[in-house]
Amino acid sequence: MLKQFADFITFSLLALAPGSHLGEALNFFIYDTIKIFLLLTTIIFVVAIIRSSFPPERTKRILSHNREYVGNVMAALLGIVTPFCSCSAVPLFIGFVESGVPLGVTFSFLISSPMVNEVALIMLWGMFGWKIALIYVGTGLLVAIVSGIVIGRLKMEKYVQDYVWEMQVGQQEIEQLTFRDKLVYARDYTRDLLKKIWPYVVIGVGIGAFIHGYVPQDFLARWAGRDNPFAVPVAVALGVPLYSNAAGVIPIVSALTQKGMAIGTVLAFMMAVTALSLPEAIILSNVLKRRLLLTFFGIVATAIVFVGYLFNIIL
Amino acid sequence: MKLEVLGTGCAKCKTLLENVKKAVEISGKEAEIVKVEDIPSIMKYGVMSTPALVKDGTVLFSGKLATPEEIAGLL
Numbered sequence: 001m002l003k004q005f006a007d008f009i010t011f012s013l014l015a016l017a018p019g020s021h022l023g024e025a026l027n028f029f030i031y032d033t034i035k036i037f038l039l040l041t042t043i044i045f046v047v048a049i050i051r052s053s054f055p056p057e058r059t060k061r062i063l064s065h066n067r068e069y070v071g072n073v074m075a076a077l078l079g080i081v082t083p084f085c086s087c088s089a090v091p092l093f094i095g096f097v098e099s100g101v102p103l104g105v106t107f108s109f110l111i112s113s114p115m116v117n118e119v120a121l122i123m124l125w126g127m128f129g130w131k132i133a134l135i136y137v138g139t140g141l142l143v144a145i146v147s148g149i150v151i152g153r154l155k156m157e158k159y160v161q162d163y164v165w166e167m168q169v170g171q172q173e174i175e176q177l178t179f180r181d182k183l184v185y186a187r188d189y190t191r192d193l194l195k196k197i198w199p200y201v202v203i204g205v206g207i208g209a210f211i212h213g214y215v216p217q218d219f220l221a222r223w224a225g226r227d228n229p230f231a232v233p234v235a236v237a238l239g240v241p242l243y244s245n246a247a248g249v250i251p252i253v254s255a256l257t258q259k260g261m262a263i264g265t266v267l268a269f270m271m272a273v274t275a276l277s278l279p280e281a282i283i284l285s286n287v288l289k290r291r292l293l294l295t296f297f298g299i300v301a302t303a304i305v306f307v308g309y310l311f312n313i314i315l
Numbered sequence: 316m317k318l319e320v321l322g323t324g325c326a327k328c329k330t331l332l333e334n335v336k337k338a339v340e341i342s343g344k345e346a347e348i349v350k351v352e353d354i355p356s357i358m359k360y361g362v363m364s365t366p367a368l369v370k371d372g373t374v375l376f377s378g379k380l381a382t383p384e385e386i387a388g389l390l
Contacts, residue, residue, distance in 0.1 A: 055378070056363040083378065087325035089353055095363040163355070170361035171373055185379075192380070261327045286354070 006031035017198055025213025030234055032127070032205045032251060037194075038213045039122045039200070043194055047081075047118040048186035054081045056092055057172050063101045065108070066154055071105035074146040079112030080137075083189075086114065086280045093287050097160065098169040104152020109283075112144035115275035119197060124270070127208075127254035135311070136267060143271065143303040150299050161294035200248030212258065219259045226262035232308035235265045236301055239272025246274050263315045266311035268308025316390070317351045322366035327380050331366040338386035346390070355390045 006027050010016050016023035059082045064075050084092070088108065096106045116137055125133040177185070224231045242249055253266050276297060285293055320335055322328025324378055332350055339346045351357060351369075364378030368386065375389050 057361070060363065083364065085325070085364070087323060087327075088378070090323065091357055091365060092363045093355065094358050095361070099360075167355055167358050169358045172361035172363075172377070188379075 002031055002035055003186040005034070005113065006303025007272075009122060023213075025209045028212045029205055029209035031109070032208070033202060036123065036126045036201055036205065036251075037198075038134065038193060039126050040119070040197075040198060041190060042096075043118055043122050044190045044305060045186050048189040049182050050081055051083050051179055051189070052182040054078065054187045056082055056088075057096065059096055060099050060101065061083070063096065063105055064099045064107065066106065067102060068149065072101060072108040072145045072148040072152070074292035075101075075105045076116075076141045077113040077150065079144060080116050081107045081140075082109075083152060084117075086115040086277065086283055089280060089283050090286050094164055094167060098167060101162070102152055103157055104148045104150075106148075107151045107296060108144045110241070111147055112261065112276055114277070114280070115144065115271055116140040117246070117274065119193070120250070121273055123201075123250035127250055128266075132263070132267075137271065139267065139311075140271060140275075140306045143275070143307060145301065147296075147299045147303050151296060156292045156295060156296065159289040159295075161287050161289060163282065164287050181287055188210060197247040204248030208255035211252070211255035215255075215259050216258045216262075219257060220261045222260075224261035224265055226264065226312040231301070232264045232268050232305050232312065233263065235269035236272040236304055239269050240276045241278055242273045246270070249273050262312045264308045264310065264312030267311055268304050271304045274303070275304070316344065317349065317370050318385040318390075320366060321360065321369060321377075322363055323347060323349045323354070323357070324352055325365065328381050331368065331380055334381060335368065335386055337366045337383035341387040342388055342390045343381055350363045350388040 005028065008031055010027040011018055012024055015028070017023075018027075054219060059078045062078065063071060063075055093106060093110065096109070097103060112244075121133050124136050222228075224235070250270065253261065253269060257263060257266055281293060281297065284296075290298070317383070318335055318339070320328065320332045322331065328350075332348070335348055338346065357365065357367075360367070360374050362374060362377045364379065367377035368375045368389075370390070375386075381389075
């Protein structure tokens with residue numbers, strides 16, 4: 001359906017020749033933007049309904065009863081459904097550790113929550129298919145669980161800023177929402193999120209379309225192919241400053257894959273974009289001493305690089 | 316009454332402050348509006364997602380941006 005529509009606009013209405021640079025780029029752009037926005041609207045709405053049942057207060061309560069291993073797994077899973085914004089990372093962190101959630105479990109949550117989010121999932125599904133999207137979710141959870149366990153084992157509680165442990169934290173009632181409230185919440189959430197990310201999606205798909213139409217085949221195979229051992233770490237390093245633009249970055253890397261970038265490198269890059277961000281590091285430095293902050297980044301980056309190599313070998 | 320807008324300075328928190336000011340005008344009530352930015356004060360209310368609105372020491376909502384009309388209805 002969508003394909004026919006894109007073909008109709010580009011090749012019939014605008015009479016561009018199939019196979020021409022401009023024709024292919026425009027066709028790709030129309031098809032992908034419509035597809036992505038349809039997916040985004042439906043899935044964000046559904047996820048928002050689920051999310052409305054998991055306010056951070058409830059997640060905190062569930063996690064404070066869980067210890068190592070089970071706690072890390074629960075934390076990574078709850079990270080998917082609990083709404084999270086990096087601007088709330090500090091109150092969230094303090095709320096967790098103050099109510100007795102172990103440090104390692106808190107980190108499993110902090111890693112999974114931004115990394116395994118619905119926008120990244122939808123974009124990967126739309127641009128790469130459901131298999132890659134599922135692999136991303138699975139390995140993302142694994143990175144969060146393992147990194148959290150390692151951080152927990154390192155016993156770094158003393159590298160949390162001292163004031164955090166002395167803080168008086170109040171209890172907040174968990175709001176009871178009716179189904180109608182949840183629908184309203186989901187509607188507003190979907191609208192706000194779409195409003196925020198749509199320019200990135202359009203620009204991302206636009207650049208992707210340009211690459212698709214104009215960059216020669218196998219252009220990147222030499223540098224970003226699976227034979228280059230430096231591609232994965234370089235991709236991870238490049239991902240750190242590109243925070244919050246998962247919506248814009250995925251269409252670009254999708255086009256780069258078609259030009260020879262290896263899929264493990266793509267996954268590692270995506271994870272670095274979402275999980276390791278400079279602004280979040282600055283925000284977290286309010287509650288973490290430098291040593292713990294660097295350990296956190298180091299462990300997660302290592303895990304992501306490992307994932308990249310693994311999938312470059314097996315896929 | 317005393318209204319406190321809790322938030323560490325994100326864009327949404329600033330918008331909420333504006334909406335609260337408008338809400339007070341709509342409702343026609345007398346209110347003192349304070350912006351609370353320091354973490355210990357925010358944590359005292361147990362709020363884990365900002366922005367949040369507190370009325371006379373009670374959290375009305377957290378983690379969302381309400382419209383002036385919605386807020387006026389809560390005052």
